[in-house]
Amino acid sequence: MKRVVSVSLGSSKRNHAVEAEFLGEKFHIERIGTDGNWERAIALIHELDGKVDALGMGGIDLYVYVAGKRYTIRDARKLVRAAHVTPMVDGSGLKNTLERRCIHQISTDKLSLQGKKVLMVCGVDRFGMAESFVEAGCQVVFGDLIYTVGIPIPIRSIQGLRRLGRVLAPLIVTLPFDMLYPTGDQQDVIIPRHSQYYYEADIIAGDFNYIRRYLPEHLPGKVIITNTTTREDVKLLKERGVKLLITTTPEMGGRSFGTNVMEAVLVAILQKPVDQIQADDYLHLLHELNFQPGIQELN
Numbered sequence: 001m002k003r004v005v006s007v008s009l010g011s012s013k014r015n016h017a018v019e020a021e022f023l024g025e026k027f028h029i030e031r032i033g034t035d036g037n038w039e040r041a042i043a044l045i046h047e048l049d050g051k052v053d054a055l056g057m058g059g060i061d062l063y064v065y066v067a068g069k070r071y072t073i074r075d076a077r078k079l080v081r082a083a084h085v086t087p088m089v090d091g092s093g094l095k096n097t098l099e100r101r102c103i104h105q106i107s108t109d110k111l112s113l114q115g116k117k118v119l120m121v122c123g124v125d126r127f128g129m130a131e132s133f134v135e136a137g138c139q140v141v142f143g144d145l146i147y148t149v150g151i152p153i154p155i156r157s158i159q160g161l162r163r164l165g166r167v168l169a170p171l172i173v174t175l176p177f178d179m180l181y182p183t184g185d186q187q188d189v190i191i192p193r194h195s196q197y198y199y200e201a202d203i204i205a206g207d208f209n210y211i212r213r214y215l216p217e218h219l220p221g222k223v224i225i226t227n228t229t230t231r232e233d234v235k236l237l238k239e240r241g242v243k244l245l246i247t248t249t250p251e252m253g254g255r256s257f258g259t260n261v262m263e264a265v266l267v268a269i270l271q272k273p274v275d276q277i278q279a280d281d282y283l284h285l286l287h288e289l290n291f292q293p294g295i296q297e298l299n
Contacts, residue, residue: 006031006261008058018253042082050085053268056260062090066165075177091259096128097282102248103132119201121210134158228258238298247294
């Protein structure tokens with residue numbers, strides 16, 4: 001049995017483990033949160049290195065892709081350097097493949113996206129998804145400045161997001177990650193802020209921790225398209241009136257895992273050095289596995 005573990009800077013309350021089978025091979029998949037404790041995360045990676053088939057880096061990205069250019073988040077290097085034997089991935093490979101594929105699947109099979117108003121809480125974090133919404137004919141508002149750095153200026157075009165990314169990404173990736181993204185117990189805190197953009201949208205999309213952190217009290221009829229959700233998250237969204245929850249990764253054992261976990265699964269199957277894996281390798285394997293978006297009607 002192959003073993004895949006995601007070591008996350010996120011809350012340990014979101015820990016989960018499940019056994020699954022892919023292409024006839026059994027997997028034990030686990031997510032372990034370290035409550036924002038960097039030293040504990042590094043120690044855990046050291047402990048698992050060489051003992052598991054692949055590692056996921058949760059609660060932080062190693063890379064940010066903007067308009068075809070890759071930027072490395074400085075703080076994330078501390079984690080990836082702790083793994084010397086076992087391959088470690090952050091999920092960015094799937095954000096540019098699985099999530100693009102997911103939006104295409106939704107727009108052709110599940111939900112008409114043409115003309116829909118979409119709020120992406122952070123487009124730079126998921127540039128593949130951002131481009132796919134635009135290609136599907138959506139009217140997209142990108143909340144990168146609003147929800148990441150607290151500047152209340154919406155970005156209303158993919159060209160504007162590209163320009164912003166080129167200017168700000170080289171600076172942002174050098175900042176302490178805790179300034180940019182909720183880690184540890186901060187992931188349990190909800191601070192409704194700039195809610196008008198949630199209310200104006202038909203679809204709210206992007207990283208769930210960003211969506212949850214600024215979640216308004218009432219969102220009747222809204223569609224959420226995101227990644228990692230637990231049973232408690234689903235209950236929260238249902239209570240707030242959300243109509244439909246779509247996760248880009250499939251549901252397993254009562255919840256969806258993050259892209260870093262699923263990319264680690266693919267790496268374990270491919271058994272190739274991470275730096276030799278191309279987007280086409282992921283796309284071919286995703287087609288073979290036939291991953292489908294997780295869809296739950298809540299209200």
